[in-house]
Amino acid sequence: MEAEGTEAGAARPGRGGAARDRAGGGSTRERLLVAASELFAERGYERATVRDIAARAGVNQALLFRHFGSKRALFGEAVARDGLEQLRTTSPDRLVEVMLSSMLTPPPDRDGHTTGAARYLETLLRSVGAQDEVTAAVTSLGADYARALAALSDTDDRALRADLVLSWLLGIGLMRVVLRKHPLADADPAEVTRLVTDALTHLLGGSAATRPPPG
Amino acid sequence: MEAEGTEAGAARPGRGGAARDRAGGGSTRERLLVAASELFAERGYERATVRDIAARAGVNQALLFRHFGSKRALFGEAVARDGLEQLRTTSPDRLVEVMLSSMLTPPPDRDGHTTGAARYLETLLRSVGAQDEVTAAVTSLGADYARALAALSDTDDRALRADLVLSWLLGIGLMRVVLRKHPLADADPAEVTRLVTDALTHLLGGSAATRPPPG
DNA sequence: CCCTGGTGTAAGCAGCTGCTTACCAACCTA
DNA sequence: TAGGTTGGTAAGCAGCTGCTTACACCAGGG
Numbered sequence: 001m002e003a004e005g006t007e008a009g010a011a012r013p014g015r016g017g018a019a020r021d022r023a024g025g026g027s028t029r030e031r032l033l034v035a036a037s038e039l040f041a042e043r044g045y046e047r048a049t050v051r052d053i054a055a056r057a058g059v060n061q062a063l064l065f066r067h068f069g070s071k072r073a074l075f076g077e078a079v080a081r082d083g084l085e086q087l088r089t090t091s092p093d094r095l096v097e098v099m100l101s102s103m104l105t106p107p108p109d110r111d112g113h114t115t116g117a118a119r120y121l122e123t124l125l126r127s128v129g130a131q132d133e134v135t136a137a138v139t140s141l142g143a144d145y146a147r148a149l150a151a152l153s154d155t156d157d158r159a160l161r162a163d164l165v166l167s168w169l170l171g172i173g174l175m176r177v178v179l180r181k182h183p184l185a186d187a188d189p190a191e192v193t194r195l196v197t198d199a200l201t202h203l204l205g206g207s208a209a210t211r212p213p214p215g
Numbered sequence: 216m217e218a219e220g221t222e223a224g225a226a227r228p229g230r231g232g233a234a235r236d237r238a239g240g241g242s243t244r245e246r247l248l249v250a251a252s253e254l255f256a257e258r259g260y261e262r263a264t265v266r267d268i269a270a271r272a273g274v275n276q277a278l279l280f281r282h283f284g285s286k287r288a289l290f291g292e293a294v295a296r297d298g299l300e301q302l303r304t305t306s307p308d309r310l311v312e313v314m315l316s317s318m319l320t321p322p323p324d325r326d327g328h329t330t331g332a333a334r335y336l337e338t339l340l341r342s343v344g345a346q347d348e349v350t351a352a353v354t355s356l357g358a359d360y361a362r363a364l365a366a367l368s369d370t371d372d373r374a375l376r377a378d379l380v381l382s383w384l385l386g387i388g389l390m391r392v393v394l395r396k397h398p399l400a401d402a403d404p405a406e407v408t409r410l411v412t413d414a415l416t417h418l419l420g421g422s423a424a425t426r427p428p429p430g
Numbered sequence: 431c432c433c434t435g436g437t438g439t440a441a442g443c444a445g446c447t448g449c450t451t452a453c454c455a456a457c458c459t460a
Numbered sequence: 461t462a463g464g465t466t467g468g469t470a471a472g473c474a475g476c477t478g479c480t481t482a483c484a485c486c487a488g489g490g
Contacts, residue, residue: 065479071477
C-alpha cells in the first residue's frame with residue numbers, strides 16, 4: 001500500500017504529465033497563461049475553475065498557485081496580455097473596424113473558440129458581474145481602448161463619444177457572441193459593418209475613423 | 216438542551232419570522248419574487264445565492280424550493296415578470312427613449328439599487344455568462360424587445376437594425392451600470408440621449424422612433 | 431557524500447453552493 | 461377529538477470552489 005502511494009512518481013520517471021502532450025509546448029507558466037486565456041474567454045471568470053485551467057495546460061493545480069499566487073492574479077495577467085497585444089498591434093484609426101471585424105468574422109457557432117483579438121472582448125463580456133476586483137482589472141483595459149478611440153474625434157465631448165462607440169461594440173459582441181441572438185448573430189458581417197460605421201460617421205463627425213473595412 | 220432545540224417555535228408563538236418585519240408585506244411567494252428581482256439585478260444570477268434571497272425576503276430557505284422548485288425557475292419567473300411588465304406598459308415607439316432614460320436617470324452610485332424598468336436590463340447584464348439555460352430565458356425576453364423595436368423601421372432588414380439598436384442600449388447599460396466607466400457613467404442623461412438618438416435616426420431611417428424625450 | 435533548490439504531484443482543508451429531509455405548529459373540517 | 465392540509469423551521473447532504481500542505485524527484489555543487 002505504501003509503495004503504491006508514491007505510484008505517480010515511480011511509474012512515470014519522466015517529468016511529462018499525461019495530459020500535457022495535448023497542450024502545446026512552452027514553459028509551464030506559458031501553458032497556464034494560454035489555457036487561462038482560452039477558458040476565461042469561453043466561460044467567463046467565475047465559471048472557469050482553476051482545476052479546469054490546470055487540466056487544459058496539462059499541469060498540476062498547485063503549480064498554478066506557485067506561479068501566480070491566486071486565480072485573480074492569473075486572470076489579470078492573462079487579460080492584460082491579450083488586451084494590450086491588440087492595442088499595440090492596431091493603429092487607433094483602424095481600431096473600430098478591427099474590433100468590429102474581429103467580433104463579426106469568426107462565425108459564432110457553438111463551442112467554436114475565438115482566437116486572438118476577439119478573445120479579450122469575449123472575456124470581458126463573459127466576466128461581467130464577477131467580483132469587483134476583476135471588473136476593475138477589465139475596466140482599466142477598457143479605459144485604454146476608450147482613450148485610443150477618443151483620438152478619432154475633435155469635439156469637446158470626444159471622450160463621451162468614444163465611450164458610446166465602445167458601448168456599441170460591446171453591445172454587439174454581447175448579442176452575437178454571448179446571447180447568440182438572431183438575426184444579428186448570423187448576419188452578414190459586411191452589412192453590419194456598413195450599418196454601424198454609417199451611424200457612427202454622424203456620431204464622430206465623419207472622420208476617417210469609421211471608414212469601411214477593405215473587404 | 217432538548218427544550219432549547221425547538222426554541223424557535225416555542226419562543227416565537229406567532230407565525231412571523233425575525234427578519235420578516237424588515238421585508239415588505241404580501242405573501243411569502245410575493246416576497247420571494249421581489250427579493251429575487253432585487254438580488255439578481257444587484258449581483259447577477261450566479262452571485263445571488265438562494266440563502267441571501269430567502270434572508271432578504273425574511274423567509275426560510277426551504278420555502279423557496281417549495282414554491283419555485285429550483286433557483287433557475289425562480290430566476291425565470293422573476294425576470295419574465297419584470298421584463299414583460301416594462302414591455303406591456305410602454306408603447307413601441309417610446310421603447311428606445313424609455314429604455315435609455317431608465318438606464319440613464321438613476322445615478323449609478325454604488326449600492327444605489329435600481330427599480331422597476333431598469334432592473335430587468337441590469338439583471339440581464341449582470342447575468343451574462345451564467346449557465347446556458349439562464350441566458351436562454353433572458354434571450355427569449357430580449358427577442359420580445361427586438362420585435363417591438365423592429366416595428367419602428369420599414370426597411371427589409373428592420374430586424375437586423377432593431378438588433379443593432381438593442382445592442383447599443385445593452386452596451387450603454389454595460390458601461391454605465393456594471394462597469395461604471397467614466398465619462399459615460401456620470402454623463403448628462405440628456406446629452407447622451409441626444410447623441411444616441413441622433414445617430415439612431417440615421418440607422419432607423421428618421422422615423423418617429425428616435426424622437427428626443429420630452430424633458 | 432550530503433545538501434540545496436527548482437519542478438512536479440496527490441491529498442486534503444475550510445467554506446460555500448443548490449437542494450432535501452424530518453420535524454413542528456397552527457388552522458380547517460368532520 | 462381526530463385527521464388532514466398549509467405554512468414554517470433547523471439541520472444536513474453531496475458536490476464544488478480556491479487554496480495549502482506535505483512529500484517525491486532530479487539537477488548542480490561543495
